[in-house]
């Protein structure tokens with residue numbers, strides 16, 4: 001089994017250095033959802049997602065040798081230019097948990113500055129973009145100091161592995177367009193430990209697929225994703241769910257390869273509703289959809305029935321509807337969104353996103 005524990009990644013005594021790295025990394029939207037985990041962030045079922053473009057985190061990481069050596073993490077953290085103690089504490093906890101992978105973490109003093117391209121309180125999960133950006137920065141630091149990870153494939157594999165430890169879904173954000181996480185016989189080389197790219201296998205209709213995020217509510221989620229994963233352990237549907245995710249994965253990957261949009265849409269919508277059904281059947285139960293989420297779903301299905309256009313929805317762990325459609329029907333779909341769905345969004349807000357080019361080093 002792959003093991004990145006590496007005691008060689010330590011600075012030698014009196015080695016004094018400093019440096020800076022910056023990555024922009026996107027969020028992603030799962031089509032087959034990861035919901036339920038065990039062990040050290042291992043998924044209960046395989047998942048597959050579009051890597052987005054507009055919704056991204058920019059992270060700048062500066063480092064220098066610590067003045068006084070010690071065993072703890074030294075970190076300054078700013079979000080949107082402001083110190084943020086809650087985020088800082090979360091990051092220190094994460095960095096402490098990966099000292100076995102990057103022993104140099106306790107030898108350097110770090111300063112991290114992060115900002116999101118999307119409004120902070122837009123109700124958009126930022127852990128995938130922020131944790132993938134941080135993991136990419138850490139791999140760059142390793143590369144700069146130790147001259148390792150020069151092979152691109154190795155670099156992204158390790159970045160994905162480290163991102164997974166920060167937030168499971170983040171491991172898929174290191175690859176452009178589409179990525180798979182979780183071992184499945186359907187994808188050669190797939191693993192529970194890191195994501196693998198899926199662009200090569202993908203029908204070209206999906207290469208520039210739209211994902212418009214309708215902001216139904218900007219409110220903070222009542223139940224976090226990690227609490228949600230935890231509740232799956234007691235969910236009486238859990239075993240059937242994991243079996244279902246595997247079956248749907250097998251079906252969806254066929255539709256992704258042959259461009260069958262109808263099959264794509266049916267599986268994708270069922271996955272979104274299943275995710276929320278699992279929340280509603282957890283103990284205690286909870287509901288993250290809002291009345292306007294359901295209203296938009298009904299209006300979308302009516303529109304699709306009337307026009308026969310292949311536009312479908314998905315949902316993340318929140319109330320905001322993702323509209324998925326190919327570029328060749330963008331004009332009529334955007335007219336429909338503007339006239340019919342936007343009035344049901346909080347302050348008429350929308351993030352027009354699409355399958356994207358993946359993380360960029362700045």
Ligand code: PMV
Nearest residue numbers: 030033034167168169225317
């Ligand atoms: O990565 P986490 O632990 O925040 O979990 C994310 C889970 C979903 O976004 C709901 C689904 C997924 O596969 O991204």
